[in-house]
Structure formats: structure tokens, C-alpha cells
Amino acid sequence: QRLDHVKNWKGELEVKRSELEKEIDATESYLVRIEKRLQSLQDNLHITQTTLANREKRYDIDLVHDDVQKDLIMEISAIQGAITLLTRTIEQTKEQLR
Structure with missing residues (x-):
């Protein structure tokens, strides 16, 4: 009877290990x-x-501060925010894999 319990526990552990390996693989793929x-x-x-x-290297009359320049500045800000967020996500994901 004890042997049956040990076999059951072993089976459960193998199932959990398999699930954990799948989750680790998925997380690594995500990373x-x-x-x-x-x-x-x-x-x-x-x-x-x-x-x-x-x-900004333009001269005289060609040097203008128009909507395009404002949009470029906003785009840089948005990209930097996304980079910060992704960097934090990468750090958290690596921590989960430890």
C-alpha cells in the first residue's frame, strides 16, 4: 500500500514537472x-x-520648429517610455525564470 502511495506521488510530481517545463519554455520564448x-x-x-x-542642423529659413518636429519629439518620448517598460518586463521575466 505504501508503495502505491509513493508511485502516485511520483506520478503527480512527474506531471507537475512536465507542466513546469512547458511553462518555463513558454516564458523563455516570451522573453x-x-x-x-x-x-x-x-x-x-x-x-x-x-x-x-x-x-536641427538646417540653416536660416530652413530651420523651422513645425508640427513634424513636435511629432518627432513626442515619438522619441513615447519610444523611450516603451523601452523603459520593456526593459522592466525583461528584468521581471528573468527574475521569474530564476
Whole structure:
């Protein structure tokens, strides 16, 4: 009878272990996707900052502070906020995997 209990416990542990391995795999996959999104956002930030810098290098009459420049500044701010959020999410996900 005790042997049956041990076999049952072993079976339950194996099921839980399998579930945990699936969850870890899913979390690792999620982490990779987040890291790719973060890299994409960093690339977008670089492009937007370069565009803004090029606009600010204009001379005389070409140097204007128009809606496009305001939109670029807002876009940079939004991207930086998203980068901060994704960075925090990556840290939390890595902590969960420990």
C-alpha cells in the first residue's frame, strides 16, 4: 500500500514537472520575443533621433520648429517610455525564470 502511495506521488510530481517545463519554455520564448521588440524599438529610436538631429542642423529659413518636429519629439518620448517598460518586463521575466 505504501508503495502505491509513493508511485502516485511520483506520478503527480512527474506531471507537475512536465507542466513546469512547458511553462518555463513558454516564458523563455516570451522573453526572446520581448528582447527582439526592445531591439526594434531601440533601432526606431535611433532613426527618429537621427531625423530630428538632421532637421536641427538646417540653416536660416530652413530651420523651422513645425508640427513634424513636435511629432518627432513626442515619438522619441513615447519610444523611450516603451523601452523603459520593456526593459522592466525583461528584468521581471528573468527574475521569474530564476
